[in-house]
Amino acid sequence: MTKLTRKQREILQRRDLMLDIAEQLIADGGHQALSMDRIAELSEYSKGTVYQHFPNKEEVLIAICLRSMAVLGDLFERASAFNGTSRERMTAIGIAHALYAKLNPLQFSTIQVIKSGSVREKICNASNDAHVEVEQRIIGLIVGIIQDGTQSGDLVLPPGMTPLDVVFGVWASSYGALVLQTYDIDFDEIGLPDPTASMMRVMQCTLDGMGWKPLSSDNDPLLLKERIYAEVFPDEHKQLLALSSSR
Amino acid sequence: MTKLTRKQREILQRRDLMLDIAEQLIADGGHQALSMDRIAELSEYSKGTVYQHFPNKEEVLIAICLRSMAVLGDLFERASAFNGTSRERMTAIGIAHALYAKLNPLQFSTIQVIKSGSVREKICNASNDAHVEVEQRIIGLIVGIIQDGTQSGDLVLPPGMTPLDVVFGVWASSYGALVLQTYDIDFDEIGLPDPTASMMRVMQCTLDGMGWKPLSSDNDPLLLKERIYAEVFPDEHKQLLALSSSR
DNA sequence: TATTTTTTTGACAACTTGTCATTTATCGAC
DNA sequence: GTCGATAAATGACAAGTTGTCAAAAAAATA
Numbered sequence: 259m260t261k262l263t264r265k266q267r268e269i270l271q272r273r274d275l276m277l278d279i280a281e282q283l284i285a286d287g288g289h290q291a292l293s294m295d296r297i298a299e300l301s302e303y304s305k306g307t308v309y310q311h312f313p314n315k316e317e318v319l320i321a322i323c324l325r326s327m328a329v330l331g332d333l334f335e336r337a338s339a340f341n342g343t344s345r346e347r348m349t350a351i352g353i354a355h356a357l358y359a360k361l362n363p364l365q366f367s368t369i370q371v372i373k374s375g376s377v378r379e380k381i382c383n384a385s386n387d388a389h390v391e392v393e394q395r396i397i398g399l400i401v402g403i404i405q406d407g408t409q410s411g412d413l414v415l416p417p418g419m420t421p422l423d424v425v426f427g428v429w430a431s432s433y434g435a436l437v438l439q440t441y442d443i444d445f446d447e448i449g450l451p452d453p454t455a456s457m458m459r460v461m462q463c464t465l466d467g468m469g470w471k472p473l474s475s476d477n478d479p480l481l482l483k484e485r486i487y488a489e490v491f492p493d494e495h496k497q498l499l500a501l502s503s504s505r
Numbered sequence: 506m507t508k509l510t511r512k513q514r515e516i517l518q519r520r521d522l523m524l525d526i527a528e529q530l531i532a533d534g535g536h537q538a539l540s541m542d543r544i545a546e547l548s549e550y551s552k553g554t555v556y557q558h559f560p561n562k563e564e565v566l567i568a569i570c571l572r573s574m575a576v577l578g579d580l581f582e583r584a585s586a587f588n589g590t591s592r593e594r595m596t597a598i599g600i601a602h603a604l605y606a607k608l609n610p611l612q613f614s615t616i617q618v619i620k621s622g623s624v625r626e627k628i629c630n631a632s633n634d635a636h637v638e639v640e641q642r643i644i645g646l647i648v649g650i651i652q653d654g655t656q657s658g659d660l661v662l663p664p665g666m667t668p669l670d671v672v673f674g675v676w677a678s679s680y681g682a683l684v685l686q687t688y689d690i691d692f693d694e695i696g697l698p699d700p701t702a703s704m705m706r707v708m709q710c711t712l713d714g715m716g717w718k719p720l721s722s723d724n725d726p727l728l729l730k731e732r733i734y735a736e737v738f739p740d741e742h743k744q745l746l747a748l749s750s751s752r
Numbered sequence: 753t754a755t756t757t758t759t760t761t762g763a764c765a766a767c768t769t770g771t772c773a774t775t776t777a778t779c780g781a782c
Numbered sequence: 783g784t785c786g787a788t789a790a791a792t793g794a795c796a797a798g799t800t801g802t803c804a805a806a807a808a809a810a811t812a
Contacts, residue, residue, distance in 0.1 A: 556800095
């Protein structure tokens with residue numbers, strides 16, 4: 259079942275090579291610099307062969323996203339497994355999300371390109387299903403954390419509020435903050451030196467407002483952040499520091 | 506100063522005609538259906554003339570956004586002037602934002618296309634400045650509401666939190682929620698019949714968590730929503746109802 | 753009316769994406 | 783090994799894009 263012929267392995271490897279090239283093209287010259295011709299040229303295959311792997315340009319973008327979604331899923335899974343209260347695990351999810359966006363800016367922006375504009379209509383069902391599946395898995399992780407919270411009694415949802423409301427709320431906040439940061443706004447000039455930190459502070463208010471214990475007044479959020487970095491994302495934290503110091 | 510020659514008026518009018526056509530093209534066939542050739546064809550001018558108005562395709566998109574930004578600014582100004590507490594006015598801003606996104610889906614999605622991907626690099630400075638200016642005005646409005654809150658004593662910001670943190674937090678939440686809704690996710694199926702309402706509920710938690718009085722426990726958020734619709738956005742509310750019933 | 757200035761035009765170059773008949777390589781049977 | 787059948791790779795091509803620019807047309811001015 260899992261056995262692949264040499265040829266099949268070769269094809270899979272070539273596909274990966276083409277995706278690497280595509281990412282490099284985008285990294286070098288922005289999304290407009292991605293062209294099928296150029297992938298063919300740099301991979302030293304003909305255009306027809308490129309089209310044998312990807313029925314159209316949009317599918318290249320989807321494939322790039324899908325490949326990096328595995329990374330996101332991994333980060334979220336580790337965050338969810340953080341050894342702490344349900345609320346602390348939810349905070350870890352937020353940190354994981356920010357880490358993903360900052361360490362994979364190209365892939366994060368590609369998601370936006372795919373979802374917005376005219377790309378959606380051209381993608382095939384299989385790719386779309388794969389995408390939805392990953393999303394579902396992530397939503398499931400967060401729902402799990404919320405359920406753990408309600409079961410342990412740390413979280414008593416306000417009347418009229420469902421766990422999914424919470425998922426959507428925190429997801430939207432986190433995503434919105436990260437998307438806004440990809441826009442070339444000079445936040446520092448406006449008076450927002452660290453938008454992600456701002457978001458985190460507001461998020462703590464949100465969790466407080468839902469009465470999700472332990473409240474931030476009983477706990478130092480900054481200390482928690484350090485603990486999550488140290489225990490769950492030591493490598494990623496190092497990468498992040500290297501990135502921000504090099505800029 | 507404000508006097509324009511007949512010719513100048515003609516040119517401005519033609520520009521508007523071209524933008525109308527561009528919007529129609531996008532509305533009919535998605536963003537990929539927008540082409541300079543087609544604008545020329547439908548406006549019955551030559552391509553060269555179209556390029557006299559817009560140096561490139563990206564500037565057409567920018568112009569569409571800028572035109573609709575005036576609408577957003579107007580909605581926000583009216584929301585900010587709502588006759589209520591500072592917190593209620595902040596809620597009105599959230600409603601204004603959602604109204605804008607739902608009544609102008611085409612323009613809202615165009616913003617995303619502009620900000621993401623390869624469009625940004627090609628726009629000229631003047632257009633960018635105009636964009637930033639509108640954004641600044643909006644941020645100013647929200648900062649004003651927060652300052653009113655702190656001055657009246659209704660809002661005592663948690664230690665280490667600035668008004669701009671709050672602006673960014675609520676902006677990101679609201680924006681993220683609206684962007685997620687433009688992705689073709691079947692929220693109903695997931696168990697989220699009304700994502701905007703979910704967002705609003707979570708937002709109330711956020712304001713509660715900041716201790717922004719009057720807390721939602723002292724006040725019915727649903728009633729407030731109705732009041733804002735009735736007092737500030739009666740026409741827009743009607744449009745929204747017409748839209749959702751027609752789908 | 754004649755001349756200068758401005759505006760408009762559409763053919764063009766340079767680039768896309770995606771297709772498909774033709775060529776080339778691979779593989780199993782003998 | 784050789785041959786024929788099957789699979790894969792190729793690149794010329796059609797059809798579309800954006801953006802330019804010399805020449806034509808229109809408008810303004812003398």
